[in-house]
Amino acid sequence: MVANSNQDPVEVVDESKLKGGLKPRHLIMMSLGSAIGAGLFVGSGQGIALAGPAALLAYAIIGLIIVSVMRMLGELAAADPNPGAFSYYVGKALGPGAGFMMGWLWWIQMTVVVAAESLAAAEGLYALIGVLPAWAWSLVFMVVFSILNLSGVSNFGELEFWLALIKIVFIVMFLVIGMAYLFGWTAEPSPGLSNAGDFLPHGVGGVAAALLVVAFAFGGIEIIAVAAAETDDPGPSVSKSIRTIVWRILVFYVGSVAVIMLVLPADDPRIRTSPFVGVLEEIGLPAVATTMGAIIVIALLSSMNVNLYGASRMLFSLSVRGMAPTAAAQTRANGVPAPAVLASIVVGFLTVPATYLWGSQVLDRLLSVVGSTLLVTWLAIVCAQLVLRRRADRAGTHLPMRMWAYPYLSWLTLVALIAIVILGLTTDTVRNQVISTGVLVVVLWAIGSFIDRRRRDRSVSGAL
Numbered sequence: 001m002v003a004n005s006n007q008d009p010v011e012v013v014d015e016s017k018l019k020g021g022l023k024p025r026h027l028i029m030m031s032l033g034s035a036i037g038a039g040l041f042v043g044s045g046q047g048i049a050l051a052g053p054a055a056l057l058a059y060a061i062i063g064l065i066i067v068s069v070m071r072m073l074g075e076l077a078a079a080d081p082n083p084g085a086f087s088y089y090v091g092k093a094l095g096p097g098a099g100f101m102m103g104w105l106w107w108i109q110m111t112v113v114v115a116a117e118s119l120a121a122a123e124g125l126y127a128l129i130g131v132l133p134a135w136a137w138s139l140v141f142m143v144v145f146s147i148l149n150l151s152g153v154s155n156f157g158e159l160e161f162w163l164a165l166i167k168i169v170f171i172v173m174f175l176v177i178g179m180a181y182l183f184g185w186t187a188e189p190s191p192g193l194s195n196a197g198d199f200l201p202h203g204v205g206g207v208a209a210a211l212l213v214v215a216f217a218f219g220g221i222e223i224i225a226v227a228a229a230e231t232d233d234p235g236p237s238v239s240k241s242i243r244t245i246v247w248r249i250l251v252f253y254v255g256s257v258a259v260i261m262l263v264l265p266a267d268d269p270r271i272r273t274s275p276f277v278g279v280l281e282e283i284g285l286p287a288v289a290t291t292m293g294a295i296i297v298i299a300l301l302s303s304m305n306v307n308l309y310g311a312s313r314m315l316f317s318l319s320v321r322g323m324a325p326t327a328a329a330q331t332r333a334n335g336v337p338a339p340a341v342l343a344s345i346v347v348g349f350l351t352v353p354a355t356y357l358w359g360s361q362v363l364d365r366l367l368s369v370v371g372s373t374l375l376v377t378w379l380a381i382v383c384a385q386l387v388l389r390r391r392a393d394r395a396g397t398h399l400p401m402r403m404w405a406y407p408y409l410s411w412l413t414l415v416a417l418i419a420i421v422i423l424g425l426t427t428d429t430v431r432n433q434v435i436s437t438g439v440l441v442v443v444l445w446a447i448g449s450f451i452d453r454r455r456r457d458r459s460v461s462g463a464l
Contacts, residue, residue: 018313018316018331018335021230021232021335022157022227022230022232023231024231024232024236024240025161026157026158026161026231027228027237027241028244029161029164030157030160030161030164030227030309031223031227031241031245032164032167032168032245036164036168036249036252036299036303040252041120041276041300044253044256044257044260044275045260045270045272045273045274045275047210047214047217048260048271048275050202050210051202052199052202052261053198053261053266054199054200054201054206054207054210055261056257057207058207058210058214059253059257060254061416062211062215062218063249063250065417066221066250066378067247067250068404068409068410068412068413069222069378069381069382070222070224070242070245071403072403072413073085073086073224074224074243074401075399075401075402075403076089076225076381076385077224078234078236078238078239078242078399079392079399079400081225081228081229081231081234081235082228083226083230083313083314084099084314084318084320085226086102086222086225086377087099087100087102087106087317088321090102090383092384092388094383094384095452096451096452097445097446097447097452098445098448099321099323099448100318100323100445100447100449101441101444101445102376102377103317103321103323103324104318104323104324104444104448105373105377105440105441105444106314106373106377107315107318107344108373109219110307111348113219113220113304114304114308114344114345115347115348115351118138118300118301118304118348119134119351120300121141121300121301122134122137124293124296124300128294128297135353138351138352139349139352141301141304142348142352145305145345146341146345149305149308149309149312149341150336150341152335153334156309160302160306163299163301166295166302170299171256174256174259174280174292175259177280177283177288178262178263179259181263181283182259182262182263186283187284188283188284191262191263195263195266204423205429208420208424208426208427208430209427209429209430211420212372212375212430212433215374215375215420217253218253218374220307221245222377222381223309224238224241224242225238226310226314227309227310227313230313235400236400238401239400239401242401263279264278264279264282274293276292277289277290277293277296308341308344308348311340311344312337312340312341313337315343315344316328316329316331316337319340322455323448323451328340372424372430372433372434373437375421376437379418382410382417383414385403389403389406389407421434
């Protein structure tokens with residue numbers, strides 16, 4: 001198998017074991033559902049705490065970058081849907097080592113996100129009703145969603161559609177209520193702009209630190225490319241979904257952060273712990289705030305569910321391409337890669353005893369791990385699009401979806417991402433995270449290149 005060939009014959013044969021059944025509406029809601037999770041409900045408060053009002057700038061920067069990256073990913077996925085998604089495209093563009101690195105890095109990232117969202121949902125449910133401690137609720141979630149992900153993909157898609165719809169309806173309600181309060185259309189007096197305060201209370205370093213938290217917030221939207229392979233009529237479905245979701249995500253995130261920042265005073269502890277509930281309490285709607293707390297739990301569980309799906313499909317693809325143990329490519333009669341699902345939730349189960357021992361700081365550590373790995377994912381997508389688009393144009397290949405202003409916007413996005421990485425390296429609070437991610441990238445790339453070289457040597461020896 002040559003990863004940068006135009007088509008991988010092994011992958012084509014084995015990916016048929018995944019039974020399609022996702023509809024375009026499922027694809028749209030899965031992408032929205034994956035992105036509207038811990039990153040918005042937990043990470044938004046952390047971003048504001050780090051950067052103050054300048055968090056809006058961080059969200060706008062990352063939001064515009066992700067719009068561009070998703071357009072590039074849409075171009076790749078519409079032309080060649082594959083469960084390996086960006087790992088597969090990066091492998092075609094930059095070689096097997098890069099494909100191995102990208103697949104395993106994203107899989108690690110998703111397993112951490114699954115664990116983080118389970119813990120966030122557990123802490124939220126414990127705050128609402130108690131009954132069980134957070135670590136026990138997390139264990140319940142792990143068991144339940146393991147079972148759900150082992151069911152057929154069509155049932156999974158339908159359940160996720162309705163869970164994501166609930167989240168979106170309440171986010172819209174939150175924005176409407178928040179704006180009505182700020183414009184003075186409610187019984188409570190509006191604070192106007194008095195809570196905005198100093199735009200850069202923690203300087204440029206605060207914005208740099210917030211950028212990685214914000215990057216985590218947008219993480220998961222790229223799952224649309226992973227799910228494309230199990231979607232009916234994948235090319236047009238991906239194109240339609242990409243056009244639909246990116247601007248909605250930007251409005252939801254930037255709008256929510258603006259409302260939180262203007263409604264709650266900068267020193268309010270609820271900004272870091274429960275910003276959405278805090279806003280509704282401040283407005284004078286405690287009953288709605290309680291309901292919002294329940295919706296946040298549902299939102300986190302929905303996002304956890306989608307990300308577990310994405311992690312399992314990525315591991316399945318890695319196995320099909322000879323980059324992971326062969327057991328991960330096995331599927332049940334319903335087309336679900338059960339070993340890949342179970343392997344992808346192991347980190348989540350491990351966080352249960354960790355939370356029992358160390359409490360809520362486990363969630364904070366998990367959230368801090370993921371941001372810089374997402375930057376690598378986006379950088380890899382941009383590089384793959386630049387290479388594969390040049391090849392497609394040279395060959396005269398028809399592309400169902402095309403990147404805007406190619407190649408200028410692609411290069412501009414690449415420069416912006418590199419600038420964020422450099423900014424992270426100059427910031428004390430995130431430097432170690434960026435360096436650790438860079439070391440992991442180099443190690444995984446080297447391992448992938450070594451495995452591919454050994455495979456090629458065996459092939460040559462067998463031919464002789």
